[in-house]
Amino acid sequence: MPKYSSAKDMPDNLKNPTAFIAWEHVRGVFVQELGDDKEGWVFWPCVHFQDDTWHPLAKDGDITKARQICASLSAIHDKPIQDWTRPAPPGLTLASTREQISNYLKGTKEWLETTHPEPSPLWGAGWEYTDHLFLDGVTHFEFEEEMRAMHKTALEVFGGMEPSKLKAGLAIVKEQATRRWSLLHAANIKPDPKPEEVA
Numbered sequence: 001m002p003k004y005s006s007a008k009d010m011p012d013n014l015k016n017p018t019a020f021i022a023w024e025h026v027r028g029v030f031v032q033e034l035g036d037d038k039e040g041w042v043f044w045p046c047v048h049f050q051d052d053t054w055h056p057l058a059k060d061g062d063i064t065k066a067r068q069i070c071a072s073l074s075a076i077h078d079k080p081i082q083d084w085t086r087p088a089p090p091g092l093t094l095a096s097t098r099e100q101i102s103n104y105l106k107g108t109k110e111w112l113e114t115t116h117p118e119p120s121p122l123w124g125a126g127w128e129y130t131d132h133l134f135l136d137g138v139t140h141f142e143f144e145e146e147m148r149a150m151h152k153t154a155l156e157v158f159g160g161m162e163p164s165k166l167k168a169g170l171a172i173v174k175e176q177a178t179r180r181w182s183l184l185h186a187a188n189i190k191p192d193p194k195p196e197e198v199a
Helices: 065-079 097-112 127-135 138-157 163-187
Strands: 026-036 042-047 054-056
Touching: 026 054, 026 065, 042 065, 042 138, 042 163, 127 138, 127 163, 138 163
Parallel strands: none
Antiparallel strands: 026 042, 042 054
């Protein structure tokens, strides 16, 4: 039975991919999200090889199954799990909307003005603006209010920035935040609003 150390060599039609993996060449396992609200969300458990290639281990699409498979393989092969479909821990989120916008758009401006690839997100694109709101149990309407406040703050903070670059940066922020917000609802049970926030 062949053992694969890279996704480059793995056939797509393997019935049980985990049996054909050389686990000593694996960095870890992770949950990959695909789709969106319109097409429907799909979640795959995946293996991440040391050569930075990855391969799906199952394509059922169910978030619970994907997480169970990753947890089982992590325990069996002593490999770390990366699951960005879960909300980022509260300690990672930034308290200030102004600080969030400032930090993100500074990075976006640098990216837009260079040929460097977009940096990998810390937790999952858009987490800075959504995960703390999700954990607080805010409504969709309140989320939209936060996005409008973010837009207003960005215009105030970066009023001197070239309009086309500011517009591009804000479009990236909104797109990533909206997608992340939808993903969190598709993959997790939303917490109840905090008592102090209940009207």
